[in-house]
Amino acid sequence: MMTSVNIAGVDFKNPVMTASGTFGSGREYSKFVDLNRLGGVVVKGVASKEWLGNPAPRIAETYGGMLNAVGLQNPGVDVFIEEDIPFLRQYDTNIIVNIAGKTVEEYVEVAKRLRDADIDMIELNISCPNVKEGGVAFGTDPKMAEYVTSEVKKYAKQPLIVKLSPNVTDITEIARAVEAGGADAVSLINTLLGMKIDIYKRKPILANRVGGFSGPAIKPVAVRMVNQVYNSIKLPIIGLGGICTGEDAIEFILAGATGVAVGTANFSNPRATIDVVEGIERYMDVMGVGDVNELIGNID
């Protein structure tokens, strides 16, 4: 049975990765999961300098999903390089670094700092709904999306994945823009903008009022968008949004994803990534699929 895939020239032992921001830099979950069994670890977003993020409460649960307004708290790229890369390199898995910035220059700076770092890919996050500047503002305007992609691409040494926001009317427009900007792959979806109100206190639950909506509840939106993007650009796709099981992952692959990432499911099941790896294998076994690549986009 062949589960390996290739995304923008990088080999993955299987299509399963972690979704940025839901797995830290792997350390906490390495106590539950053998990271060697994952295709890749996509780490929490890093910026050029330390970001404190938003005040608490940052988390709220919703029906079959959750809202978060972490606001990209991170210790900065230098700390990441010093402490997290050596940790992750002990494992046989790809390291994908999710990068954040408030301006185009900041994104470029992170990409430059990562040039000599021992990592496999960069994921450009232009879709975080929890930061005022940068983030989603870049990801919802095709011109800005193309521009920031092309600027980062100039300086990035590793293949560049651009992570798309679902908070747009037509995601294929943004996908085409980042393809034109020189992206090597796309990942989708980031969180949907959401809100939850405490009806007794009559105030929003999150300190930031709004947050990013993720978890199994968003899966149909994500599958639809992956399929739309698959039908409109040539780049390989990493699909995510609500994946909890191998069956969920297969759905994304059939919709057109080459890779898949597990996010919120890690919180309800620390071993979710492994369950997804094993679930894919089981599906292939039962369905008599010899090579996972046969499944990509393979629906009527």
Next chain:
Amino acid sequence: MGNDSGRGTIVYRNDLLGYHMSIGLEREDIMCQESYNDKVLAEIVVNEKIADRVYRMVFREKQIAEEARAGQFINVYCKAESRILPRPISICEVDRENGLVTIVYMIVGMGTKEFSELKTGDKVEVLGPLGNGFTLRDCEDNVIVGGGVGAPPLLEVVKRLPGKKRVFLGFRSGAFLVDEFRKYAEVYVATDDGSVGDKGTVVDLMRKVGVKSGNIYSCGPKPMLAAVQDMAEELGINAQISLEERMGCGIGACVGCICKIKADNEVGYTYKKVCKDGPIFDAKEVMFE
């Protein structure tokens, strides 16, 4: 607890020590150091109502019972798939001999409502023990201060602390666990409505009874903890407080559960994770808004 000095960010580095130790070790060695227990299905032995909306659950889980330190918590998972996040609940008591763990929880939403409906013999999914626990010190006057559902985790503290112990418990109305605490210590109770014990706050009661020295161990609502913090500062004594925040993962990965901690940087604070760096913090370092 790791290397918290330097750049002002602690959040990502609380197990730096583990990381340094791991350099140069074989993969197998890394795997077994500080490993967490997997999520387990534990059998419920007792799940009973002990006060208005408050339940006491005892379940069988040998490993948690053996490893738990006073002040740690567990993640309890709902059966309903619509409720995807774990509910953090403090460990109230453990019985190592029989491998039993007790939690006491209040119904505040659908998750805790679901727990309250479980019966003896049912299974519940739990993960733990999580968090750091209290540092128990030997001293001449141990002062334990609990408010509402903040009281339960202090029972194991009282059981394990050596020396003289005085327990102050505050409730809105009615009281629970008082008899359990009485087995190990002198207990003073205050309620907002005066229905049990003194009328007023637990901190008023502490002032009335008199606290002058020793160590304070506290868990309860934020205003109470802030008052305990003030009092400890006034008296120049040490206080450890247990914080609460909405959590995503409970293990330090999502950075959802932060609290404000004084820091020597431009903004004067940094964020630490309640689940991993806490829930127990030194009262001196916590910033309440």
